Amino acid sequence: MDDLKSDAVNVATILDRAAIEPGAPENLRVLTALDWERLIEGLRNETAVGFVGLFIDRGRVYLLLRCGEAIVPVVSALNEGTYCAVSSARPEAAWYERLAHDLSGAVAEQANDERPAIALGSVGEDPAWPGFRDAPGNGEYQIGLGPVGGLIAAPYHRHLTLDGDVVVATEHRFGYTHRGVLRLIAGQSPRAAARTCARIDSEACVAHAVAYARAVEAASACSLPLHIEEMRGKMLALEQCTVSLLRLVRAAAAVGADRLATRLVTLRGTIADTLEVIFGHRLMMDVVVPGGMAVRPDLSAWPVLSDVLNDVDTVTRPLGGWSMRKRFGSNASFAGDWARRARKAAKEACNAPWHRDAEPTAVPLPDHDGFGMGAVVSAHGLIHYALSLELGVIAFVFIVTPGSAVAEALERASKFMRIDDFLLRSVLLMPPASGIDL
């Protein structure tokens, strides 16, 4: 035990002495069960190493760690279907351990949360859930919102503990939109699976497609010409712009700024109409594929899009004004942040170079198997794919999305907020549930 504690403090040493399995852009570090425990012990005090994600595949537990700029995959064999819980050192790993249990049955020992993540109705007498953790205190009451509610509402359940109109605690229940995405992708060819990845989360269609394509390209040792990367960058900027506008639309409607909401949604609609002409799809789905792009953009509509993107600055300007800041109250900075992001993304999209007609839009994927990872920063945060190619098909895939982390951050921030402020903040920040449920 003493030996375990003395070694555990240095995570880098444990990773350095691990056996290596090839992977790209980082090799897999294969740990023994003892070294896995030492690593978890070391993570308790190691602030320079960040947690990214965790998943189970075919008797092994995979842990993705952020070390500086790199994301390092660490793997260890399960011990009779169990492994030492990462959440004991990193609480943010709890969601992934719960998800892994529901998808594979693997048990995280000494986990700090053992409730199901998406397997609704699987435990206890409650047909939907074994129960929430927060019990109301003296003078407090609880209400549940969702999964069906509101005019156009996201399908998750929000459990609020309130004292008057002040939020005391918030919990979210996900899993309603679980579509078995990970199992669906496994066994598909890289090209066929791209369609599924593009439909995981409508606010990150391009981000998912690019992260997935990068993971496949890393696994198959495919290098892309610079102009294709530039095209993808431009599409990511366009998506960030439209998503930012939509967030502002919802927020403006929520605070009763109907005229601003209508202007914003009209602008977003015009951008989507133009994107349909250029890429053949309003949300740019099915454009990015492993190896490049499936569609050659029709640049005849670019002057129109350029003009519309120039309007983003004008239309979002009222959000910086005094009257709007008053309406948004304590959430004004979040609304302002989306407005800045929309303007920045519109500018980036306008400035980035366009692909020339003579250049190829895709390169063939080499016939190469392996483990690969790809990441993209979407409008809501980091999207990370880890997958393995075997015999030309995807053997397994795992997707880290920012949704669960955002939901946990909202739960923490909700404490002592007024209910109206909290619901508005949720409108501004909460990503679609489909990206969380997978």
Place this chain on the structure above:
Amino acid sequence: MTQSKKRSDIVQDLVARLAATGETLLGRSLAIRHVDAGSCGGCEMELLSVTLMWDHLGRHGICMVDDPRWADILLITGVSSTGLAESARQCLAAMARPRFVVAVGDCAVDGGIFKSSSSVLGGAGAILPVDLVISGCPPSPARIISGLLAVLDANRVPSAPGSPAGRL
């Protein structure tokens, strides 16, 4: 400019048909309840455009409602996931007749690319009797509005002599 003209035409068309059909059938209004049964959120983006971009729809009695008891149309988006099937059924059960179910988007039509998943029951038709499907991934706002027109036309009932139909 051309586009806004088109949008305005679509709205006028919808209002005229609501006058002809909805008045006798739905009492001069069209209340829509939306249920996301397992969508990626793309169809919701376009629905948001429908409700806000053509905000004058509300002036003609066409609106989204959050209570199924007030709704004439149950608008389903997304695949029918196992976790939301019961919610959608309860929502329909709470609606008064006449009521219509409209499935919006390829996922709601037949499950789309997720139909082979064991976590998915299929399209909206797998859990509810669907009156109309609006395909597209996602369908554009104009297509959604056209679908609403179609559901009104398909359920047109002959006006009684002397009825106020067509007066809107």
